[in-house]
Amino acid sequence: MKVPISKSIFTQEDMSHVLQPLSDGWVVQGPKVERFESMWSQFTKAEYSIATTSCTSALFLSIDSLNLEEDDEVIVPALSWISTANVVENVGCKTVFCDIDLSTFNINLDDLRSKITNNTKAIIPVHLFGYPVDIEIIKEIIGDRKIYIIEDAACGFGAYVNDIHVGTKGTFGCFSFHPRKAISTGEGGMITLNDKKYLNKIRSLRDHGMDYGSDIQNNKPSFMKDHENAGYNFRMTDIQASLGISQMNRADQILRERHDIANIYDEAFNSNNQIGNPIIIEENFIHGYQSYACIFKPKDVKKALLTGNYESLINISENRNKFMDELANAGIGTRPPTHAIHTLSYYRDKYKTRPHDYPSAWAANICGFSIPIFPGLTEEDQNYVIETIFKYLN
Numbered sequence: 001m002k003v004p005i006s007k008s009i010f011t012q013e014d015m016s017h018v019l020q021p022l023s024d025g026w027v028v029q030g031p032k033v034e035r036f037e038s039m040w041s042q043f044t045k046a047e048y049s050i051a052t053t054s055c056t057s058a059l060f061l062s063i064d065s066l067n068l069e070e071d072d073e074v075i076v077p078a079l080s081w082i083s084t085a086n087v088v089e090n091v092g093c094k095t096v097f098c099d100i101d102l103s104t105f106n107i108n109l110d111d112l113r114s115k116i117t118n119n120t121k122a123i124i125p126v127h128l129f130g131y132p133v134d135i136e137i138i139k140e141i142i143g144d145r146k147i148y149i150i151e152d153a154a155c156g157f158g159a160y161v162n163d164i165h166v167g168t169k170g171t172f173g174c175f176s177f178h179p180r181k182a183i184s185t186g187e188g189g190m191i192t193l194n195d196k197k198y199l200n201k202i203r204s205l206r207d208h209g210m211d212y213g214s215d216i217q218n219n220k221p222s223f224m225k226d227h228e229n230a231g232y233n234f235r236m237t238d239i240q241a242s243l244g245i246s247q248m249n250r251a252d253q254i255l256r257e258r259h260d261i262a263n264i265y266d267e268a269f270n271s272n273n274q275i276g277n278p279i280i281i282e283e284n285f286i287h288g289y290q291s292y293a294c295i296f297k298p299k300d301v302k303k304a305l306l307t308g309n310y311e312s313l314i315n316i317s318e319n320r321n322k323f324m325d326e327l328a329n330a331g332i333g334t335r336p337p338t339h340a341i342h343t344l345s346y347y348r349d350k351y352k353t354r355p356h357d358y359p360s361a362w363a364a365n366i367c368g369f370s371i372p373i374f375p376g377l378t379e380e381d382q383n384y385v386i387e388t389i390f391k392y393l394n
């Protein structure tokens, strides 16, 4: 690909950071992970941060720590990466899907209200593609019911509502360091939390269930700590954390570059109605721009959804596919924005969902597409992307 959808650019500085644990000889979770966690807390203003192997394991540890039961329901937007729902299944709870809003790609609040039952124990709002969900509104909807909020902030680095970083308002916030995300450690994740009650529990579950609560200090060679949980090994390595630390040192620059690229796309697509990014950024919201997601023929999509004309939606989708093929032929990488989870066979078979049960999530999945955005994308390459798109549309 001449212009891939995403590309990890590592600096000399990043590389020398990665070599440090190798020359020190300490590579597993240790001082670098601790430093990365504290930088993360500083940046997001979360009270605590806990590094993990991925956002998926961060989500899993979060939900696992709540001791939910078999009939408990967890509400998940139907449009997200599949792991947002998989973790609900992995702890044995019931996934309840909720549709999204095509003007934000995020959870539809009216639909959320209608999905809450006496069995609802948690909601996983997703700050999809880096556009924030206002967690305060979700708290209002919950009212005085005991429902946990686990923020899927995998894409949420650099996203704010009223100067508050995403991932810090729910019981937990979960971030990803996969290469498609703004900060990348290869694989990696982070849990943010403010309630100390969960701190040792999650640290314990991350580390084979080892006792983190008691202060027993014993340096005798015969001493081993107790294990109070049947935990897991979801520890990040110091090699990965070093890469994270190095990128956190230039976090503002990474985010600025993403914004600059997004602004150029916004300007270019403003005046046409055949494709575009549907998000109109709300006042006091800051987009993190993990992805730049667009809808193909947005007016036609909206009309098809309003009239329930799903044949027309599929038709638009086929044209989108041709458009994506053409861009690929021109050396430009695009991808569908993310999964309509309820259409994937595990969920379709288990919950008997039909694509149009969550029509906006389905439409975003089959009529949307993401275009290249990453720090290091040159102006020349970006112009080539824009020109090629317009050449096709005309």
Ligand SMILES: *Cc1c(COP(=O)(O)O)cnc(C)c1O
Binding pocket: 053, 054, 055, 056, 057, 080, 081, 083, 084, 126, 128, 152, 154, 155, 175, 176, 177, 178, 188, 189
């Ligand atoms: C990337 C992503 C995940 C998974 O993150 P990993 O670190 O790859 O496990 C989960 N949810 C959303 C919304 C994502 O975009």
